[in-house]
Amino acid sequence: MTEFIPPGSRFLDLPSPLPVKRGGLLHGARIAYETWGELDAAGDNAILILTGLSPDAHAAAHDDDPAPGWWQAMLGPGKPIDTDRWYVVCVNSLGSCKGSTGPASPHPDDGQPWRLRFPDLSLEDVADTAALVVRALGIERLACVIGNSMGGMSALSLLLRHPGLARSHVNISGAARALPFSIAIRSLQREAIRLDPNWNDGDYDDATYPESGMRMARKLGVITYRSALEWDGRFGRVRLDSDRRDDEDPFGLEFEVESYLEAHARRFVRRFDPNSYLYLSRSMDWFDIGEPVGGDTDAGLARIEVEKALAIGVETDILFPLQQQRQIAEGLRAGGADARFLPLPSPQGHDAFLVDIERFGPAVAGFLAGI
């Protein structure tokens, strides 16, 4: 039962007790975040980054933690998100296991992990606690909030619930609501974890750990994060060399693509808390920006007040398909924003923003140059 807290993390203690949207209270909770660059005198050069399900707040290297971050190529001096110009804040989501309080964090009453005592988590809570970090840093108005994937949902929620907190918005491979295909995928990932006897209703430890459930969940994730097109070129039908195969294992791994999934899963399963995964996964299923207006997603988007926005999507994304980013741009435009939709032909699917810097870099840099 481990949290994985980057060494350069800073923390904001949240008000305690903190009521969460769907009911229940958090005690002694905190949000982990990291920053790059300097807030200027006018306080108007701040950018907030909200992340996908699994990343921590360490988006890039800085003085307190020189290790490369998960968006290293995008963020830094002279990079597309240029920290010579911008003061950048990245927040680890509430409910995660990477510094912010989540199911793996110690409960103040007994020092034991919250586990399933953690209240139902929603992305509105992720947004609200990120807004508290922004305010605590003395930022009255963000120049931009950037959200990737799940962070694109959280960012829309932040914009809706905190009018005026941001002048502009970049939504990357995000969505205004969860659709049934992605709900089905996430439901199956959660089922894989819950079916693992070691999950034990959330009461596992490092010795009896739901490793096979997490492995299944992660593999299914990776399958939906990338694209068939990319894999055709990358793996084709290449087999594993015989010394990398276990001929004693009936139905064991045989193709390179299977080995790739296995390697990805192995890196992940012990580096993310299973309960945290369940909570964050479900918070995405629940998300619909139209919830306050009777489930009318477009109307929810049109309620958002923001000056300028860019919704970037990827043609090969099967998890957050292109029409979802088009919907965001059109909805924000209906609300008065100067909002643009940018579809990109990246072959890497949903994860393209992490790797196709050649396309994402200029797109984000160009937008930021104009705000």
Next chain:
Amino acid sequence: MTEFIPPGSRFLDLPSPLPVKRGGLLHGARIAYETWGELDAAGDNAILILTGLSPDAHAAAHDDDPAPGWWQAMLGPGKPIDTDRWYVVCVNSLGSCKGSTGPASPHPDDGQPWRLRFPDLSLEDVADTAALVVRALGIERLACVIGNSMGGMSALSLLLRHPGLARSHVNISGAARALPFSIAIRSLQREAIRLDPNWNDGDYDDATYPESGMRMARKLGVITYRSALEWDGRFGRVRLDSDRRDDEDPFGLEFEVESYLEAHARRFVRRFDPNSYLYLSRSMDWFDIGEPVGGDTDAGLARIEVEKALAIGVETDILFPLQQQRQIAEGLRAGGADARFLPLPSPQGHDAFLVDIERFGPAVAGFLAGI
């Protein structure tokens, strides 16, 4: 450990022992099949249907089994595959559990199921044993071989390995080789079954049965058999009524799409043998019509001798995507066939041929009218 044999099945006893392609022998094996219509005096009105992974040979009702079959709307008097004109044979694949010999069938030595004693199964074996049924029925030359999904792979193999056995071919949502995305999906399905402790290296029975592994595998299958587009319209974000939810189950089912998957899985898990599923699933991963020519798939297709062909694909199919049917048509054309590629805009994904009869019916009927 049950086989599920339709009551109208007929059987062909295979030569015994029967060597299979990847090594090993089958003893006392048989193929189940069903027929409709009459073979004409010239013997040139026969059509063979090869199926996807799970169907039996009962494609439609007939005198010996009036129950509707899995392709009931397509096959019968006056239907697109008109049994007043055609003599139709549908074969249950070798390795299945629906009448043809497979891992759930009794081994002649001890009457116990073959289980993992069953030799490695390939689609070439499925094709060769289907060809034996055709010959045994006195058919010298098929008017057409129709293959759906996995059956589209088996049909290509039959055409390549038995030159002259068929004059024409309809390939429906098939493929000339397995690609890494579908290999990854199937690998994960097999992993779900193998991870279930009740699978027990294939040594389960009805009392200790790998039910949860089969449920996961089937749900993942259904997710990839349909399409996100169809589900958006069909389920949206509709929740289950409270009386259909188990509020005591943390992370239990909440959305209609989850309940739909659960219902599909429940219907399947005890109606298909898990070992049979593993064998057939892997036979698809192994398949490449280009294998005899050094893995050059196009060259393999061009070796096939057939007069006329139609490759039908569906725009929303993520498992056997459209470019795979285009490849089949182009490859057969390179081999001298009058081959056409027909992409259909059905919203139902890979499974469209089972439900979108409005589009598939005229396409197949039109082709058969011209042969």
